[in-house]
Amino acid sequence: MNKQTKNFHQAKWDEPVIFELSNKGERGILFSEIEQEIEELIGDGFSKLPKNMIRQKPPNLPELSQMRVLKHYLRLSQQTLGADFNVDIGQGTCTMKYSPKINEKLASSLKLTALHPAQDEITVQGILEIIYKLDLFLREISGLDKFTFQPGGGSQAILGMASVIQAYHDSKGESEQRDEIITTMFSHPSDAAAPNVKGYKVINIYPNEDGLPDVEALEKAVSNRTAGLLITNPEDTGIFNPKIKEFTRIVHEAGGVCGYDQANANGILGITRAKDADFDLCFFNLHKTFSSPHGCGGPATGAFGVTDKFIKYLPVPLVEFDKDKYYFNYNVSNSIGKVRSFYGVVPAILKAYSWIMSLGNEGLKEVSQIAVLNNNYLLKKVLEIRGASAPYAKGRHRIEQVRYSWENLYNETGVTTEDITCRMADFGFHMWSSHHPFIVPQPFTLEPTESYSKAEIDEYIAGLKRVVEEAYENPELVKSAPHRSVIHKINTEALDDPAKWAITWRAYLKKKQK
Amino acid sequence: MSKKKIVHPYIPNSVPEIKAEMLEVIGAKDIEELYEDIPEELRFRDEMNLPEPFPSEYDLSRHVEQILSKNQTCQENISFLGGDCWQHYVPAICDEINQRSEFLTAYAGEPYEDHGRFQTLFEYASMMGELLEMDVVNVPTYDWGQAASTSIRMAARITGRTEILISKTISPDRLSIIKNYCKPVVTIKQVEYDPSTGKLDLDDLKSKISAKTAGIYFENPSYLGCIEDQGQIISDIAHSHGALSLVGTDPISLGVLVPPSNYGADIVCGDIQSLGMHMQFGGGLAGFIATRDEERFVTEYPSRLFGITTTAVEGEHGFGDVTYDRTSFHDRIEGKEFIGTAAALWGITAGVYLALVGPHGIQELGQLILQKSQYAMKKLSELQGIRIPFNQSSHFKEFVLDLSETGKEVNKINKFLLEKNIFGGKDISDEFPELGNCAVYCITEIHTKDDIDSLVQALDECLNEGGDRQ
Numbered sequence: 001m002n003k004q005t006k007n008f009h010q011a012k013w014d015e016p017v018i019f020e021l022s023n024k025g026e027r028g029i030l031f032s033e034i035e036q037e038i039e040e041l042i043g044d045g046f047s048k049l050p051k052n053m054i055r056q057k058p059p060n061l062p063e064l065s066q067m068r069v070l071k072h073y074l075r076l077s078q079q080t081l082g083a084d085f086n087v088d089i090g091q092g093t094c095t096m097k098y099s100p101k102i103n104e105k106l107a108s109s110l111k112l113t114a115l116h117p118a119q120d121e122i123t124v125q126g127i128l129e130i131i132y133k134l135d136l137f138l139r140e141i142s143g144l145d146k147f148t149f150q151p152g153g154g155s156q157a158i159l160g161m162a163s164v165i166q167a168y169h170d171s172k173g174e175s176e177q178r179d180e181i182i183t184t185m186f187s188h189p190s191d192a193a194a195p196n197v198k199g200y201k202v203i204n205i206y207p208n209e210d211g212l213p214d215v216e217a218l219e220k221a222v223s224n225r226t227a228g229l230l231i232t233n234p235e236d237t238g239i240f241n242p243k244i245k246e247f248t249r250i251v252h253e254a255g256g257v258c259g260y261d262q263a264n265a266n267g268i269l270g271i272t273r274a275k276d277a278d279f280d281l282c283f284f285n286l287h288k289t290f291s292s293p294h295g296c297g298g299p300a301t302g303a304f305g306v307t308d309k310f311i312k313y314l315p316v317p318l319v320e321f322d323k324d325k326y327y328f329n330y331n332v333s334n335s336i337g338k339v340r341s342f343y344g345v346v347p348a349i350l351k352a353y354s355w356i357m358s359l360g361n362e363g364l365k366e367v368s369q370i371a372v373l374n375n376n377y378l379l380k381k382v383l384e385i386r387g388a389s390a391p392y393a394k395g396r397h398r399i400e401q402v403r404y405s406w407e408n409l410y411n412e413t414g415v416t417t418e419d420i421t422c423r424m425a426d427f428g429f430h431m432w433s434s435h436h437p438f439i440v441p442q443p444f445t446l447e448p449t450e451s452y453s454k455a456e457i458d459e460y461i462a463g464l465k466r467v468v469e470e471a472y473e474n475p476e477l478v479k480s481a482p483h484r485s486v487i488h489k490i491n492t493e494a495l496d497d498p499a500k501w502a503i504t505w506r507a508y509l510k511k512k513q514k
Numbered sequence: 515m516s517k518k519k520i521v522h523p524y525i526p527n528s529v530p531e532i533k534a535e536m537l538e539v540i541g542a543k544d545i546e547e548l549y550e551d552i553p554e555e556l557r558f559r560d561e562m563n564l565p566e567p568f569p570s571e572y573d574l575s576r577h578v579e580q581i582l583s584k585n586q587t588c589q590e591n592i593s594f595l596g597g598d599c600w601q602h603y604v605p606a607i608c609d610e611i612n613q614r615s616e617f618l619t620a621y622a623g624e625p626y627e628d629h630g631r632f633q634t635l636f637e638y639a640s641m642m643g644e645l646l647e648m649d650v651v652n653v654p655t656y657d658w659g660q661a662a663s664t665s666i667r668m669a670a671r672i673t674g675r676t677e678i679l680i681s682k683t684i685s686p687d688r689l690s691i692i693k694n695y696c697k698p699v700v701t702i703k704q705v706e707y708d709p710s711t712g713k714l715d716l717d718d719l720k721s722k723i724s725a726k727t728a729g730i731y732f733e734n735p736s737y738l739g740c741i742e743d744q745g746q747i748i749s750d751i752a753h754s755h756g757a758l759s760l761v762g763t764d765p766i767s768l769g770v771l772v773p774p775s776n777y778g779a780d781i782v783c784g785d786i787q788s789l790g791m792h793m794q795f796g797g798g799l800a801g802f803i804a805t806r807d808e809e810r811f812v813t814e815y816p817s818r819l820f821g822i823t824t825t826a827v828e829g830e831h832g833f834g835d836v837t838y839d840r841t842s843f844h845d846r847i848e849g850k851e852f853i854g855t856a857a858a859l860w861g862i863t864a865g866v867y868l869a870l871v872g873p874h875g876i877q878e879l880g881q882l883i884l885q886k887s888q889y890a891m892k893k894l895s896e897l898q899g900i901r902i903p904f905n906q907s908s909h910f911k912e913f914v915l916d917l918s919e920t921g922k923e924v925n926k927i928n929k930f931l932l933e934k935n936i937f938g939g940k941d942i943s944d945e946f947p948e949l950g951n952c953a954v955y956c957i958t959e960i961h962t963k964d965d966i967d968s969l970v971q972a973l974d975e976c977l978n979e980g981g982d983r984q
Contacts, residue, residue: 028869034881041889042884048908049908055729059645059770060873061641061871069869075630076633078616083621091621096621106579108609109579114590122930123586126584126585130581151655151855152657153856156854163694166698170646190852197667197851206755245556270558271552276556294620294622296628297855298854299856338691342795344796346796356567357565357574358567358568358574369532370527373536376538376540420564422624425627428911430624450524453532454535459820485626486629487625487827490833495834502821504636504651507643
């Protein structure tokens with residue numbers, strides 16, 4: 001098998017910013033002519049508008065022919081390293097798995113794309129069936145009792161959890177007193193940030209020397225001010241917290257509600273469930289574990305589930321079935337209202353449904369088992385690389401991902417995680433560091449999922465080895481990377497300077513003139 | 515179905531020999547051993563009660579298509595539904611680009627290997643900036659509801675105040691999102707609208723605005739379809755009280771309508787679904803937020819903001835995150851609100867759309883919509899028993915039909931229309947009970963004169979049909 005690094009070079013089109021391609025008079029698309037009868041009856045359409053509301057000068061958009069627009073975007077697409085192109089195990093925590101093309105095809109059907117959300121229920125029985133059945137599937141996977149797909153991503157699902165926790169305490173008249181949410185430093189940043197939006201004071205539990213959140217610290221943190229716990233497991237380290245049930249017990253005894261961040265549940269499908277650890281709430285990211293594509297950062301879905309006791313707080317509408325037809329239920333007594341318009345990112349729901357229907361009970365378990373196998377194989381191989389380490393849980397196995405460290409490499413060569421990331425790009429790989437703060441020094445996080453073959457994992461490892469060899473032999477080569485990517489090292493100083501930053505082309509032109 | 519052991523096409527290392535080889539490298543006897551950290555009491559040892567799967571792609575496709583076939587679409591029928599999700603024409607290139615594997619499956623790479631992602635989103639923001647005449651536009655958030663919610667929270671932080679005034683003509687769906695997002699930090703007060711024009715009631719605004727007000731939020735065109743021409747007056751009132759002017763807008767209207775920045779808006783938000791996204795049962799929404807390029811605004815965005823910069827090589831453009839430190843990715847405790855996966859692919863698509871339509875296309879499109887919607891309003895108002903409540907105001911693509919005098923409820927009328935393969939306007943009789951038995955109708959460039967005439971004829975039939983009165 002190929003264990004050598006490829007002689008890769010990314011596409012480099014030197015494609016200008018689209019405004020620089022504009023040629024006065026060119027057109028990318030034409031619309032229908034107005035019918036003569038309408039024009040005769042109505043006139044130009046402007047006469048009815050208030051004078052002060054008529055735009056006098058057309059917006060300064062670029063003018064391009066259709067093929068030039070296409071070419072521009074195709075070139076820019078080639079300058080984007082999608083998961084379909086690389087061995088995408090370098091974006092740990094993101095669960096970069098294969099998003100099956102059949103699901104894209106199905107979701108592109110006019111039977112889905114041409115549905116308006118306010119259509120009569122009778123006309124949308126097919127899509128309601130899919131929403132309802134995916135709810136049933138996720139109930140099986142989590143052990144919880146009802147799901148909504150309204151949140152448009154994991155962070156919005158966390159906001160949903162924090163909102164439900166607040167509504168629950170509201171209903172008991174305790175929401176003012178219970179103003180604290182507890183989370184852990186190796187949970188996703190939004191587990192702290194989203195409850196903050198809801199006015200919560202957030203207590204962050206730091207990991208102990210084993211990398212796990214400290215039970216004693218939790219015991220100290222809970223009080224009659226505790227509204228709830230929002231926690232990821234396995235955390236970013238890939239270590240499963242074996243005391244998770246103690247966490248829920250402690251928080252429940254303090255009167256709090258427990259929310260499980262299962263955004264990435266890729267290693268535990270059919271292995272362990274939110275219900276088994278006594279969680280009241282949980283969510284899954286359909287764009288992670290359940291294969292809907294990441295789309296450069298959405299559209300996405302945070303599928304949000306609750307136990308029976310909390311159904312009455314969920315956002316409306318819920319999708320129900322009365323043995324005859326599927327329907328929307330707006331009759332949810334203590335509903336938090338809405339977190340996103342309508343019913344969520346419906347194509348992602350369809351793709352997740354289809355993915356589960358391709359795999360079934362055994363297939364889902366196989367997904368997780370192979371994801372865990374791949375991860376532990378990768379762990380073994382990475383630890384053989386000079387300068388790499390995997391803090392915490394020495395000698396133990398991990399679930400679906402590992403947060404590694406280049407600390408030794410940095411101490412020996414001065415080469416940082418960021419430098420290695422840039423150099424990995426020269427070989428067509430991603431290598432992501434970590435969520436902030438960097439508790440693990442010089443961190444990097446790898447998650448091989450079930451999608452990549454052993455040969456591909458070996459290829460990634462060969463890439464890491466090659467870059468590490470370079471770091472020891474010729475650190476400057478790594479520090480000045482990338483060399484074979486689309487562009488060279490960017491000037492980040494300008495991005496933090498109000499006098500220089502330019503978030504649009506018009507701002508850029510103004511500042512350039514000065 | 516047989517229970518023979520398969521190697522699923524999505525799971526290459528299911529091959530038994532490979533599995534064994536990898537286990538040997540790891541030094542584990544089986545995969546079960548890798549789960550050693552999960553205590554037995556947490557282990558789920560049952561089967562998940564899931565249907566028999568369809569590992570064959572053909573079988574799977576048949577199965578899903580068969581379910582989807584139960585839907586009746588806006589393609590097979592004539593739809594006049596609007597209200598936060600709209601049927602516009604989607605140019606073929608929009609789909610071509612957002613289905614590209616490169617964009618579809620990329621996520622969070624660096625400014626180097628994901629240069630294209632950064633450039634397309636910078637260009638999207640830049641073209642939106644031209645449409646809005648504002649210098650800062652974010653990488654898209656979930657939808658208009660989120661964009662409005664964040665605009666409000668930004669206003670509260672910028673002014674150090676905790677009360678927001680919101681026009682009562684706002685979409686109830688959106689108001690519900692805002693209420694949840696603001697609770698309990700920002701208090702919401704609603705401002706009345708003039709029942710004859712649908713525009714904001716300025717006297718009510720003046721009576722409610724105070725030194726506590728962080729901002730006034732209104733939409734233009736409103737959910738009820740009316741164009742608000744008092745924008746500058748409203749902004750002036752806000753500013754004279756030290757509050758900000760926040761405006762929600764449908765960007766596809768801005769080829770013909772003045773952008774809110776021209777009438778004093780400080781923060782502008784809305785949805786880009788109309789710019790090249792299919793409706794997808796509401797799945798095509800994505801929100802934008804725009805402001806002037808002032809530090810006090812820029813540093814309050816929770817969103818990603820992509821900026822253009824130089825690189826180590828003379829003359830080369832690069833792109834990266836502007837003021838990343840303000841985000842919750844950088845600081846989970848002090849970061850502004852939160853950031854996560856939202857709707858970037860729709861931002862790229864809206865960029866493609868704006869590049870295709872250009873300055874003249876967006877204007878021609880707007881004019882087409884104005885003419886068609888005015889034609890529909892004229893024809894519909896000629897029907898016996900149908901009234902157009904805010905006919906003193908002008909409209910863009912949506913307008914309210916009052917069907918009270920017909921003696922038939924909107925849902926009954928819509929059932930009748932459905933039999934004629936027409937999806938009637940959105941029933942708002944529950945959302946706006948004060949208006950009575952009303953529906954919001956939406957006309958866009960996709961409607962032909964024949965489509966509109968069919969609606970008029972069907973409604974005429976419905977209203978003249980005997981016996982069904984309640």
